[in-house]
Structures are given as C-alpha cells and as structure tokens.
Amino acid sequence: MFYVKEKTDELEVRVELNDENVFCACPDCGEEVSVDLSCVFADGIGDMYGTSVLCNACARKRLGHGK
Numbered sequence: 001m002f003y004v005k006e007k008t009d010e011l012e013v014r015v016e017l018n019d020e021n022v023f024c025a026c027p028d029c030g031e032e033v034s035v036d037l038s039c040v041f042a043d044g045i046g047d048m049y050g051t052s053v054l055c056n057a058c059a060r061k062r063l064g065h066g067k
C-alpha cells in the first residue's frame with residue numbers, strides 16, 4: 001500500500017492512500033479533483049509528479065474545443 005507520512009513534534013501520522021483520499025488541483029481552474037491513482041498508473045506511464053487531472057468541467061470544456 002501507499003501511504004503518506006507526516007511528522008510533527010509530537011506524533012507521526014500515516015495516512016493510507018486510496019481512491020477516496022487522493023486529490024490534485026485542476027490545472028485550469030484550481031478546483032480540487034479526486035484522483036484514483038490506480039487509473040493514473042493504469043497505462044504504465046503514470047507520472048506521479050508530472051500528472052495533473054482536470055476537473056470534469058474543464059475536461060468537458062477542453063473536449064468541446066477539440067483539444
């Protein structure tokens with residue numbers, strides 16, 4: 001499993017990553033988008049740092065403009 005680790009002075013917190021607690025900011029509007037990492041990496045070329053996920057509205061907008 002993947003998890004994120006955050007350490008403060010008093011405690012260390014581990015949060016397991018799943019399809020419900022991973023988010024990124026839409027590169028177009030900045031809106032928070034829920035990300036399913038298994039989809040991002042499904043094609044085998046997923047790049048955790050270079051990948052950005054559009055929100056539904058912006059994805060639709062881009063598709064509508066043919067890009």
Ligand SMILES: [Zn+2]
Binds near residue numbers: 027031054057058
């Ligand atoms: Zn957006």
